[in-house]
Amino acid sequence: MRDAEPSAQAIERRTVLRWLTAAALVALCPAAVFAAVSERRIVLIEGWLLTEDDLHPEAAPAA
Amino acid sequence: MIVDLATAAGAPVEVDVSVAGAGVAGTTIALKLVSAGYRVAIVEAGGNDFSPASQDFYAGENTGVPNLPLHETRLRMLGGSSNHWGGWCRPLDPYDLGRTDLTAGGGWPIAEADLAPYHNQAAAILGVGTRVGADVPLADADGNLQAIRMMFSEPPLRFRVQYGDAYRRAPNLTVFLNASVADIGLSAAGRVESFAVRSAASQTGFECRARAFVLAMGTAENNRMLLNWNERHDNRVANPDLLGRYYMQHLHQVLGEFVTIDNAAPLPPTAAGERPRAFFASTEKFLRETGLGAFRLNSAAMDCSVLIDELTRVASEAFCRSITGGGQLLITCEQLPNAESRITLLAETDALGQKRVRLDWQINDGDRRTLKEAGLEFGRYLVRGNLGRLKVNADVLAGAAPLKGWEVLGSAPGAAGHQLGGARMGKTPENGVTDSSCRLWPLENLYVAGAAVFRTSGHANPTLTITQLGLRLADEVERRLRAG
Numbered sequence: 319m320r321d322a323e324p325s326a327q328a329i330e331r332r333t334v335l336r337w338l339t340a341a342a343l344v345a346l347c348p349a350a351v352f353a354a355v356s357e358r359r360i361v362l363i364e365g366w367l368l369t370e371d372d373l374h375p376e377a378a379p380a381a
Numbered sequence: 382m383i384v385d386l387a388t389a390a391g392a393p394v395e396v397d398v399s400v401a402g403a404g405v406a407g408t409t410i411a412l413k414l415v416s417a418g419y420r421v422a423i424v425e426a427g428g429n430d431f432s433p434a435s436q437d438f439y440a441g442e443n444t445g446v447p448n449l450p451l452h453e454t455r456l457r458m459l460g461g462s463s464n465h466w467g468g469w470c471r472p473l474d475p476y477d478l479g480r481t482d483l484t485a486g487g488g489w490p491i492a493e494a495d496l497a498p499y500h501n502q503a504a505a506i507l508g509v510g511t512r513v514g515a516d517v518p519l520a521d522a523d524g525n526l527q528a529i530r531m532m533f534s535e536p537p538l539r540f541r542v543q544y545g546d547a548y549r550r551a552p553n554l555t556v557f558l559n560a561s562v563a564d565i566g567l568s569a570a571g572r573v574e575s576f577a578v579r580s581a582a583s584q585t586g587f588e589c590r591a592r593a594f595v596l597a598m599g600t601a602e603n604n605r606m607l608l609n610w611n612e613r614h615d616n617r618v619a620n621p622d623l624l625g626r627y628y629m630q631h632l633h634q635v636l637g638e639f640v641t642i643d644n645a646a647p648l649p650p651t652a653a654g655e656r657p658r659a660f661f662a663s664t665e666k667f668l669r670e671t672g673l674g675a676f677r678l679n680s681a682a683m684d685c686s687v688l689i690d691e692l693t694r695v696a697s698e699a700f701c702r703s704i705t706g707g708g709q710l711l712i713t714c715e716q717l718p719n720a721e722s723r724i725t726l727l728a729e730t731d732a733l734g735q736k737r738v739r740l741d742w743q744i745n746d747g748d749r750r751t752l753k754e755a756g757l758e759f760g761r762y763l764v765r766g767n768l769g770r771l772k773v774n775a776d777v778l779a780g781a782a783p784l785k786g787w788e789v790l791g792s793a794p795g796a797a798g799h800q801l802g803g804a805r806m807g808k809t810p811e812n813g814v815t816d817s818s819c820r821l822w823p824l825e826n827l828y829v830a831g832a833a834v835f836r837t838s839g840h841a842n843p844t845l846t847i848t849q850l851g852l853r854l855a856d857e858v859e860r861r862l863r864a865g
Contacts, residue, residue, distance in 0.1 A: 360764055363695045365637065365772045367760030372700045372770065374693075 383549055386580035387428065387559040391587030394555070396420040398858060399576050399591040401562045401606075403548070404461020405844060406830035407597030408540050409506055409851040410858075411554060412547055417859055420553045422589055424578055426561040426598070427458035429541070438561070438581075438731050439602065441738035445722065448742055454800070455599045459548070459558060460541030462599060467798075468537030469842040470509045471529075472500060472849070474675065476665040477715075477839035482672055484627070484718040486812030489836045495817075496849045503848035508538035518664065521766030525667035525758055529660050529677060532845070559583070562606065563733050565594070565827070567614050572825045581732045593858045597830035597851070600800035604628075604724040604833055605738040607804060607814075607821075612726070612736075619804065619814050619821050625724040628742060629716040629801040629838050636756035636777050638688050639680070640707040641769040647762070650682040650708030657681075661759070662840060674715030674751040675840040678759055680708035688772065696770075710771065712755055715838045717747040724803050749780035799843050804833040818857040819850060826861070828854055 566575035760771035807813015
């Protein structure tokens, strides 16, 4: 049986957490944070171009 | 009028223009000049039909990247290789002709404005529509990819059939079959006086005198004959340092497989046996920024179940539930000009004493980079728009050499389709075999028609450009004939 979809509250909590983290990092390194927040980071795993959000919890991004 | 040298005796001929080869380029040029009132002789090495004996003249040796047998890739017969043409057309993009970063000695000596006036006439000759349609930038591609339109001759037009009446009945036109040009009569002043025509079938022949001469025998054969004649005439025919070099083919490759999300259709896959209708291509912006060869992508339908199983190993179940389909990603791309990719001659000769062809086709890291980066860019496009995800083939990521995967493309393996270069156009005699009018630099009145003069290839199938260049060449010949 498949897992349930993340709840709206969970997505909202994750988004808020990201923005709070981003806001904290902006003070340290604005350019890097902007890139991390505004773009989906693409990872290459076993030939697949995926985002970190796509990943199986146990899949590790390749170098 | 058609005269078959296999059965008829040869007698000296004198015309205004003699054209070697009755394929797309030769026929286009001959009929345009005939319509302008000039007397033209087409000298076609093959017969009315395909024959193994005729094809044997094309036999040679591939010493570079694995390639199909040379005697199978072109047809030596009336109508030439239009007899197995696929019918795909698209003009070169303006940037293909304008870019100067791909090859030493600079870019083409002509621009889009030199070919555009011939587009509609060329399209009509080939039986395709006259408008290519607008190319549309893709919303999520960061300006790097665009949806493009291809044109098709459907069913592919066969010149032997379409122009059969013209070959037989056009006034002032004589088509000689089974008639090979064995040599040129060359004056001390650099003027070609005649073609020495021979028939291997009947061992007869004749001298064909004219005021202008055109070689339209296909890229490999044009190069082979010029190399033979250059040897025979002390390198007076063409620049020996360039002739045969910068040989190119379009590369065809399976780049990978992709899945689509929530019924998105970023590049609709084509079922087996059907002609693809959707194409994405590199933009000028992307090529300027990367220096890659131009490319276009299309996709083929496939059973995605194994692919989705593979995806579940690395992606979350929630993500995998959004997958609704997919396809195989295919590329057709430009090969970067490379002086070491070249046509030379073997010591072995054919039945008429001409040395056979050796093809040392080479691809390099720049070509492998084009393939890899094209795949990655399409993958990034899918992610940006959340349209799907791409799995790039390991061989493409690794830059495997020689390239793998052509064997799975039954219709047009990368080694098969388009033979380009060797007698490239140049702005000066030092950087080109032919000038901007396709005339051999050292000679007053010998021209090269077809894709041998291509300086770069873009991704476009070459037949439309070959026809445009042929019409332009005919205009140039006519201008020179009028000037006396």
